[in-house]
Amino acid sequence: MSSSNGSDPWQAGFSHHSGHGHNANRSGLDVDFRYLDTNGESFQSGNAFNSSSFSTQNNQTVYDRANTFGFDTNYQGTSGNLDGPTSISNHNDHGHLGRSTNTNNIFNTNQLPPVMPIDSSLQGMR
Structure with missing residues (x-):
């Protein structure tokens, strides 16, 4: 996620983009993930x-x-074929989630199906 000032908290010398805050216009609204x-x-x-x-x-x-929680400006790499996120260059190595400032598109989490308990025979397996 972006730092509070909108800059990328990325490793030194890595050329990416100017920051998930997009010059402080979207501070904290965007996330990259592996x-x-x-x-x-x-x-x-x-x-x-x-x-x-x-x-x-x-x-x-x-x-x-992520989309159910208002992250509706999402990107995947150009090699991806997932439904929903837009394909864009420089994202084959990580995904991007962008949070809308429109709170009307946030799914009511009470409508989510219950999470099934983990089968005890599978616990501890990875």
């Missing part, structure tokens, strides 16, 4: 969509759930 693998864990790859570790289902779930 794509998820088949175990639901983030991983780093130059082009995650071409990796055998990439999970279409897990990443689609991230975008779908």
